[in-house]
Amino acid sequence: xxxxxxxxxxxxMKNIYRIQFIGVxxxxxxxxxTIVGEAAMKKGLNVVMSEVHGMAQRGGxxxxxxxxxxxxxxxxxxxxxxxxxxxxxxxxxxxxxKINCNSFVIVNSAPIVPFTVSLGISEYxxxxxxxxxxxxxxxxxxxxxAQKIAKEAGSIISENMVLLGAAxxxxxxxxxxxxVIQSIKENLxxxxxxxxxxxxxxxxxxxxx
Amino acid sequence: xxxxxxLTGKKGEKLFLxxxxxxxxxxxxxxxxxxxxxxxxxxxxxxxxxxxxxxEAGVYFEFSSNEKVxxxxxxxxxxxxxxxxxxxxxxxxxxxxxSFMSTVYTGVRGGMIVLSADDPSMHSSQNEQDNRIMARxxxxxxxxxxxxxxxxxLMKFGFDLSEQFKIPVLIRTTTRISHMRGVVNxxxxxxxxxxxxxxKDPSQFIVTPAYVVRMRKELIEKLQQIEKKxxxxxxxxxxxxxxxxxxxxxxxxxxxxxxxxxxxxxxxVKILKLAFSHPFPEKLVLDFINNVDNILVVxxxxxxxxxxxxxxxxxxxxxxKVYGKLDGTLPRIYxxxxxxxxxxxxxxxxxxxxKRKKLSxxxxxxxxxxxxxxxxxxxxxxxxxxxxxxxxKLKEEEIIYSTDIGCYALGLxxxxxxxxxxxxxxSSLGIxxxxxxxxxxxxxxxxxxxxxxxxxxxxxxxxxxxxDKILLVVMDNRITGMTGGQTNPGIPLDGMGNPAPxxxxxxxxxxxxxxxxxxxxxxxxxxxxxxxxxxLQFEGVAVVITKHPCAMIxxxxxxxxxxxxxxxxxxxKCTKCLxxxxxxxxxxxxxxxxxxxxxxxxxxxxxxxCFQVCPKKVIEVKK
Numbered sequence: 097x098x099x100x101x102x103x104x105x106x107x108x109m110k111n112i113y114r115i116q117f118i119g120v121x122x123x124x125x126x127x128x129x130t131i132v133g134e135a136a137m138k139k140g141l142n143v144v145m146s147e148v149h150g151m152a153q154r155g156g157x158x159x160x161x162x163x164x165x166x167x168x169x170x171x172x173x174x175x176x177x178x179x180x181x182x183x184x185x186x187x188x189x190x191x192x193x194k195i196n197c198n199s200f201v202i203v204n205s206a207p208i209v210p211f212t213v214s215l216g217i218s219e220y221x222x223x224x225x226x227x228x229x230x231x232x233x234x235x236x237x238x239x240x241x242a243q244k245i246a247k248e249a250g251s252i253i254s255e256n257m258v259l260l261g262a263a264x265x266x267x268x269x270x271x272x273x274x275x276v277i278q279s280i281k282e283n284l285x286x287x288x289x290x291x292x293x294x295x296x297x298x299x300x301x302x303x304x305x
Numbered sequence: 306x307x308x309x310x311x312l313t314g315k316k317g318e319k320l321f322l323x324x325x326x327x328x329x330x331x332x333x334x335x336x337x338x339x340x341x342x343x344x345x346x347x348x349x350x351x352x353x354x355x356x357x358x359x360x361e362a363g364v365y366f367e368f369s370s371n372e373k374v375x376x377x378x379x380x381x382x383x384x385x386x387x388x389x390x391x392x393x394x395x396x397x398x399x400x401x402x403x404s405f406m407s408t409v410y411t412g413v414r415g416g417m418i419v420l421s422a423d424d425p426s427m428h429s430s431q432n433e434q435d436n437r438i439m440a441r442x443x444x445x446x447x448x449x450x451x452x453x454x455x456x457x458x459l460m461k462f463g464f465d466l467s468e469q470f471k472i473p474v475l476i477r478t479t480t481r482i483s484h485m486r487g488v489v490n491x492x493x494x495x496x497x498x499x500x501x502x503x504x505k506d507p508s509q510f511i512v513t514p515a516y517v518v519r520m521r522k523e524l525i526e527k528l529q530q531i532e533k534k535x536x537x538x539x540x541x542x543x544x545x546x547x548x549x550x551x552x553x554x555x556x557x558x559x560x561x562x563x564x565x566x567x568x569x570x571x572x573x574v575k576i577l578k579l580a581f582s583h584p585f586p587e588k589l590v591l592d593f594i595n596n597v598d599n600i601l602v603v604x605x606x607x608x609x610x611x612x613x614x615x616x617x618x619x620x621x622x623x624x625x626k627v628y629g630k631l632d633g634t635l636p637r638i639y640x641x642x643x644x645x646x647x648x649x650x651x652x653x654x655x656x657x658x659x660k661r662k663k664l665s666x667x668x669x670x671x672x673x674x675x676x677x678x679x680x681x682x683x684x685x686x687x688x689x690x691x692x693x694x695x696x697x698k699l700k701e702e703e704i705i706y707s708t709d710i711g712c713y714a715l716g717l718x719x720x721x722x723x724x725x726x727x728x729x730x731x732s733s734l735g736i737x738x739x740x741x742x743x744x745x746x747x748x749x750x751x752x753x754x755x756x757x758x759x760x761x762x763x764x765x766x767x768x769x770x771x772x773d774k775i776l777l778v779v780m781d782n783r784i785t786g787m788t789g790g791q792t793n794p795g796i797p798l799d800g801m802g803n804p805a806p807x808x809x810x811x812x813x814x815x816x817x818x819x820x821x822x823x824x825x826x827x828x829x830x831x832x833x834x835x836x837x838x839x840x841l842q843f844e845g846v847a848v849v850i851t852k853h854p855c856a857m858i859x860x861x862x863x864x865x866x867x868x869x870x871x872x873x874x875x876x877x878k879c880t881k882c883l884x885x886x887x888x889x890x891x892x893x894x895x896x897x898x899x900x901x902x903x904x905x906x907x908x909x910x911x912x913x914x915c916f917q918v919c920p921k922k923v924i925e926v927k928k
Binding site: 120130133134137142143144145146147148149155156157166167168169170171173174175176186189190192193194195196197209210211212213214215217218219220221225226229233234252282283 | 306481663675907
């Protein structure tokens with residue numbers, strides 16, 4: 097890396113915080129990132145976000161990208177994400193082009209194997225090799241079993257809240273935890289708030305410690 | 306945020322809105338009275354929001370049977386003096402084109418906005434057409450927002466402009482604007498008039514040659530007037546970052562990428578952002594060109610503005626270089642992003658731009674193709690049809706599967722491979738008619754309920770009248786599914802959630818004279834197979850309507866009632882024949898590493914079709 101690009105990177109990181117969420121259709125990635133965006137807005141920060149709708153939601157990869165700070169476009173430059181939250185192990189690998197060796201990365205260890213693997217038209221790598229690959233490439237890596245934690249918190253559907261909690265615990269995360277909690281309450285049905293907040297706290301603790 | 310806040314949010318408040326949600330708020334602030342659409346990604350969420358709030362907002366909203374009808378509904382409302390808003394995906398404007406072109410000629414009385422959501426990179430579309438060209442073809446003023454705030458503000462501006470010049474206004478978004486979320490400062494919601502009154506004037510609203518010759522002249526005069534407006538509009542602004550070596554002309558999403566690359570790299574350039582981009586503000590652009598050494602045009606998809614700039618340069622005999630798509634500085638196809646714009650700009654700024662080291666992997670990644678949902682009624686339809694074909698010993702290569710736009714197009718994926726031809730809404734049947742005449746192959750056309758109402762009826766009439774041999778399968782899942790679940794004429798609810806007459810597909814098929822018409826529930830595999838066997842042997846037009854609600858509907862109903870049925874596989878009795886995995890392919894059923902077959906309870910929707918599929922009947926309800 098040249099000196100100039102190194103300097104540029106640090107400068108831009110000061111002004112803009114870039115977050116990528118990646119998961120599989122139905123995991124609640126869009127909701128989780130919208131909650132972060134609203135919380136950032138509450139803090140008085142500028143925030144832009146890009147989300148995916150339509151055909152990709154039928155079992156496909158779902159990506160959302162957020163830039164908090166003085167950015168115009170929500171699309172994250174290659175290698176520029178400060179934080180990556182992967183809701184599925186191989187989806188973390190799919191996002192490698194968006195991160196660099198200093199990015200903070202949170203990965204859910206629970207795999208989702210697509211039908212193409214059962215049909216023999218694609219391959220799902222050994223989970224251990226996926227984790228080895230991630231550990232070899234990423235310094236700041238946190239692998240958590242969000243599915244198990246969500247179950248313990250009361251509902252497997254709150255998996256996205258576990259991962260959201262984990263994200264908020266990332267160093268330099270630009271939005272206060274309280275604002276994120278407020279935003280959760282405003283975005284999710286009241287009858288599930290208790291479970292969702294429990295899941296969120298458990299995810300937060302998992303990364304904080 | 307709750308959806309309702311898009312209506313109830315007060316002036317001065319901020320909401321984190323999707324571009325599509327901002328369009329709704331903009332329409333409400335602009336005092337809209339009538340709103341119409343046919344759903345299509347990336348515009349669909351606009352309709353989903355109106356469905357939820359229109360009644361309370363005192364706005365009339367409908368999911369029209371197709372985009373042409375939607376445009377006509379809004380055109381009539383505007384002719385009656387109301388403000389109207391019609392929106393659609395880019396290719397929807399092709400369906401509406403005939404009336405769209407004429408409405409620009411006739412003009413309007415109340416403000417009318419047509420919003421086209423283009424889809425660069427074709428995330429969910431059949432082509433990458435750039436409707437800024439459509440604006441030029443029609444002679445309609447064009448607005449191009451760059452973020453949700455601008456979407457909202459341009460809606461209001463567009464209504465005023467439309468009323469001032471008595472002409473509809475086109476707003477062009479792209480996927481990255483429609484599906485971009487950003488902070489939006491709210492203005493005041495204005496209540497539109499409830500009813501208008503149509504003051505007759507055939508010379509203005511009948512497009513016979515006697516009148517349109519005059520209208521054509523009036524349109525050109527209007528455009529000349531509007532160009533003066535775009536010349537001086539604050540929507541078109543110069544952002545001066547110092548230096549005059551490079552002047553960048555840009556619009557829409559591309560503007561965002563330019564801004565991010567310029568500020569990150571501290572580039573000394575001048576940027577002309579055009580949000581009011583047709584009629585092209587010639588004098589403004591000319592002034593801009595005269596103040597810089599070279600010009601770079603950054604735009605998605607076609608080199609539309611680039612050619613306008615080249616025309617100005619030619620007209621005024623200016624010797625300056627224009628960089629853009631035509632000289633290869635930027636790619637000719639697909640959507641842009643900051644990296645693509647950065648690579649393009651690096652070619653002309655004589656400075657190395659910031660590039661970061663990215664990571665990569667050599668591990669194989671699983672393919673996540675889109676697939677029919679667990680519990681989807683299309684899957685048993687395809688499964689039963691496949692079995693019927695096999696039982697009748699028909700050869701797959703002798704069958705042409707003409708499919709259509711909707712979830713069921715996923716039938717083209719393995720293991721079904723039932724999709725050979727699909728080009729547009731309703732084409733399954735028109736294409737089927739052609740194959741029926743041009744070949745001796747068996748023709749099977751698939752169409753959904755919403756697509757049938759949209760563009761399937763005229764070709765069905767054609768098939769009957771021209772004595773074609775076609776099996777038409779109408780996959781009636783009681784919803785417009787692919788776009789997220791909107792109502793359609795076959796559903797007893799209208800676009801505002803009010804009770805509405807349910808239009809019968811079966812009666813239409815019988816009414817136009819199809820020879821064999823049967824309605825079945827595809828979840829009953831045995832019966833479905835029998836009906837398909839009969840229909841496959843029918844000489845003439847056979848219509849089989851497979852009627853069963855979309856899994857999105859049944860899942861929601863079950864959740865509400867607290868019903869949760871999950872199936873499981875009896876591991877002791879399972880012979881691992883893999884028919885449920887390889888032939889039926891429900892995404893909930895998977896093979897474990899040890900070779901055993903299991904059902905993922907998180908995905909299982911409890912439809913129970915796998916129980917029927919299993920030859921040993923070892924799939925059972927989980928206790």
